Amino acid sequence: MRILVAEDDFTSRTMLQRFLDGYGDVDVTVNGSEAIEAFNFALEENEPYDLICLDIMMPEIDGLKALKNIREKEKSIGVTPENGVKIVMTTALDSTKEISDTFYGSGCNDYLTKPIDLQRLTIILEKYGISKN
Template sequence: MHVLIVDDDLANRVVMQSYMRDKASRINMATNGEEAVQAVTMALDNQEPYTLILMDIMMPVMDGHQALKSIRELEQQRGIPPGSEAKVIMVSCLEDQKNVCQAFFQGMATCYLTKPLSMEGLETALNSISF
């Protein structure tokens, strides 16, 4: 599994990396949405697309909602068929209905987890996803 972790907080990136270490063949990190879009573009260019993206919402430069929208547009432009896109777990301290709905319905997120992230919560989310 090729994983991209996107969060502006180093501690959160380290925690997510430790949770994913045994599950991923490769883990890359980005500190904002713009870097995430660039990483996804490079991965697609190299024909090594991400299997899973763990994405925060509140980040500088480009937030997670805009980054996910851009990633989905990029996947569509590249002709990636529906269902074959990267699975995206939004990981955020925001749990209001507006942000959750925006993640699922506009960004086509696969799952939504609230911080602080737990290993059990991530395991449950990963088990619910068909890769």
Template sequence: MKLLLVDDEPVALRFLSGVLAGRARTETAPDGASAVAAFARALDQGEPFDAVILDIMMPGMDGIEAARRIRALERGRGREGACRLLMLSCLDDAEHQIISQYDAGADGYLTKPVDSADLLAALANLDLPENPLDGAE
């Protein structure tokens, strides 16, 4: 399983990478623009990401816009919805959850601070191919 982890906070990226170490191949990006570029590069190389974990609030291109662009890249390549998107945010309100799901095409939403059990459970529920997280506790 190949995951792209996106957050502008280095501590958050280290946490995500640490939780997923040995469970998935991961790549990190510090912002939305870098995430979209990494996603496009992976598609071009024929090694697409199975899932992207995106922080919503980032400077420059936020996670919502990055998710929209990732979905547009998928549509343009005939891979619509092939990648799962999991949004992370310190915002625990229905508006951002609805925007993430319906406007940006996210498959899940977790509120920070995220603990490892919730992260693993959310990923296990995304129906990813060859998911070593199935049944993770």
């Protein structure tokens, strides 16, 4: 299992990295530009990510633009939506309507609001068949 955590907040990034380490190999980036670069590199190496936790508000390129870029790349190489990387957006937004309109229309699979609830993350991972090593 390959996992990418794209998060600019040190505390959230460290917590996600430590928690997800039990699920597989975790790479970390601190902005959307690095996330896109890591995603593309993983594809080139024929070792794509299975899961990406993608923060919405990051420097350089925000999470929504990174998400769009990742989904466009998958489409360009023939990856169908059901076979694409599972992307869980992390956000400080808390309005259900705003979250639905913003994220699900953009191609993410799920979302977590901050502060991140690890029990909720566990439920999301189980929903997609992702289990600890």
